[in-house]
Amino acid sequence: MELTLWTYEGPPHVGAMRIASSMRDLHYLLHAPQGDTYADLLFTMIERRGKRPPVTYTTFQARDLGGDTAELVKKNISEAVERFKPKTLLVGESCTAELIQDQPGALAKGMGFDIPIVNLELPAYSKKENWGASETFYQIVRTLLKEEVSEDSSICAKRWKDLGRRPKVNILGPTLLGFRCRDDVIEIQRILSEQGIDTNVVSPLNSSPDDIKRLIDAEINICLYHEIAETTCEWLKRNFGMEYTTTIPIGIENTINFIKEVHKKLDLPLTNQEELENKSKLPWYSKSVDSNYLTGKRVFIFGDGTHAIAAAKIAKEELGFEVVGLGTYSREMARKVRLVAKDLNLEALITNNYLEVEDAIKKTSPELVLGTQMERHSAKRLGIPCAVISTPMHVQDVPARYSPQMGWEGANVIFDDWVHPLMMGLEEHLIDMFKHDFEFVDGHQSHLGHTAVNTNESEHENIIKEDQSNLKEVIWTDSGKAELTKVPFFVRGKVKSNTEKYALSKGLSEIDDETLYDAKAFFS
């Protein structure tokens, strides 16, 4: 039993939902009790999706447990297949259904549908979200392609030459609720296209089961996020001989390394290597004199494996920071993160406990934290600037503008996102100096290390007192003041001035709680 106040990753079936929701023409039958539908809001609220996740929840109740939950599963499967007409059906269970062992996957397979059925077994009591996503993607690909495997199914990475066309690659790993996946895909496709390489299939994001069947039309696979796609890439390599890339194109050097790796695997000559250095503004911005003050800034990094490792390299080699802490919540990526940490003479922090991360931040006293939304909160409490580099996703991590992390534009975005909080840090200092000015007294909020919020009651009293000298006609009674302090700070000023306006217009000399409500009604 593990005490958890907050968790970086959801359960594995949420990982499966990420794959299912990313894809088209596919439906996920989830044997689960009422309440598990909460996961829908991750997609509809955080990602602002205009479409429900393609998931049917069997919604079993306590009274069903004595009876036949298997019948309930079958009924829901029939209804879902009839209603949504998926080209592939995923069948799985959430944590509670796992305990009652109805084996919905086997039930579905016995129902005689003529569509592929993917039986998902995702152990909810030992595995987590990213593992669930990875396993689901792998099971889909395996189910849809296993019949294509044969003695002579091996794919030669150079075959594009014989076929007389441009080389084709698959981009594997981007999903919904993945960090900036939407934009990374566009950036990487653009880069590949500039090099004369075509994208065959992007998956799971926006792909269909038909696209999965076309994966073997490509020469190699781009493993864009190891957490999601490595298992699948390995299977495709084992069964079809498809090579896959391992460099993650985040940061200038690794984007170049990535391009080199792709060229090497495809046996395609790289002719524009010098040009590549100038594709992003990051190198020059980092070299320009006003970046001098970035030198040796102490930075603490925590996130998923892919982004934490990338961040460490960029921080050290491309921005000239000093990495004072590195860690991940992803157990599957622990080994890789440990290796990178060792190179930096650090011991990697591998934990799912955000309080341990906060303690580590405190101990290393960095000047910048690169972390998840949780580290943003921790850093705010500690008054340290922070930029978010990794999942778990927050609505702010799905910006309206184009903002990839990968490739040339990704490097630009990273420079801005990481460096601006530091400059803002100076601004914070100035704000601190002027915090006794009226405007800053109450409710001044910043997205940054914010340590000077005055929310105690006496401060409210002060605002009223100070202001009353200017407004001799109206006096706030105790009940009026008390009521005013209950109004949220961000509208309190407006409520106060409206109430005074109202009192003056009515010729009142005192404002009590009733006046406040009268005014509220008057202006509403």
Added chain:
Amino acid sequence: MSKVLFDKETGPREVFCGLTSIVWLHRRMPDAFFLVVGSRTCAHLIQSAAGVMIFAEPRFGTAILEEKDLAGLADAHEELDRVVNDLIARRPEIKTLFLVGSCPSEVIKLDLATVAEKLNKKFLGQVQFLNYSGSGIETTFTQGEDGALKALIPLMEATDEEKLLVVGTIANNVEDRLKKIFKNIGIKNVESFPPRQSTELPKIGTNTKVLLTQPYLCDTVRDLKHRGCEVIHAPFPLGVEGSTKWILAAAEAFKIQELKVHEVIAPLISRARKALETHKEILRGKKLFLLPESQLEISLARFLHNECEMNLVEVGTPYLNKELMEEELNLLPENTKIVEGQHVEKQLDRVRESQPDLVVCGMGLANPLEAEGIHTKWSIEMVFSPIHGIDQAADLAGLFSRPLKRNQILTTKTLATSK
């Protein structure tokens, strides 16, 4: 009551489970801690439903069951004991610890009552332990509060003192307002349950008159009755009408002249009616479809029809307790269609067919419906906003008029949503 049409539906649901109510319960009683004994799904649910990331250490958490806990129950009990010890060492300020059952803990029949009993002996005088279930196989969304309150009742001491007990979590500022009104009409002794501190439980007895603020407290009411409390029958204090009848019912129970009550609340009523006007302008004649979630749907339907002149297409409710809802049902217009339970797909078919002007639904459905051109109000806001009482009537109406008003303002009508 016969004029209302009842229907029942079963199937896949899009409703939160009872664990979700921890999100407001832990804020109401800051000296209490809610420890869910469940899975990673439970932990993820609460943090997702809370919508925001937590600041500092929250007063709720999950003891996540692992494979080895499932293997042997004896070990699971020991493990839970260990987790609780760690927690109390870390958070010595906790006065009450709720062990909250979940779907997995119910299915493996983890006996939280026995665990709580043992812990009570061990931490006697330091922390009190209670247990209830917020599992989705037994409870929906707001029912979790019912379980938590019911668990507190045995700790409430007996008294013969006459008092009004206002039952159900409401916003603190609203509570203050309501208490002031009761004081002004002459009910001096008014207490709230749950209290603002878990250790300051009101005493109850045969002279306690219970007035419900929330319609989802069936079990709590039953146990309060067992303790001799008298339950005042009234509609719920949403809107001017509901709140007025609610206050009048309390006054009647305390034998206070109706005239006296009107003297106190008449000015409140008239200003609230005035304040409602702007919202009524927008809501009047609009078709409303309420999907089941918070259990407030029937009261909201009554308010939005009777006071805002909306037309009711369908009123969904997760479950229906006709006794508790009797006063509300009597106030609904003829032929109101009430559907208990849910088959979310069939219900959405009816939404599309009836083309309502506004749908009240959960967060999982809101944006997808908006993308189809159907305006929505997400229902979880009802349980986080101060909406009770005469003074809040206009604010309550505002929750529904805002999405419609917003649509009038925005110029872009065809949306490129991320489908």
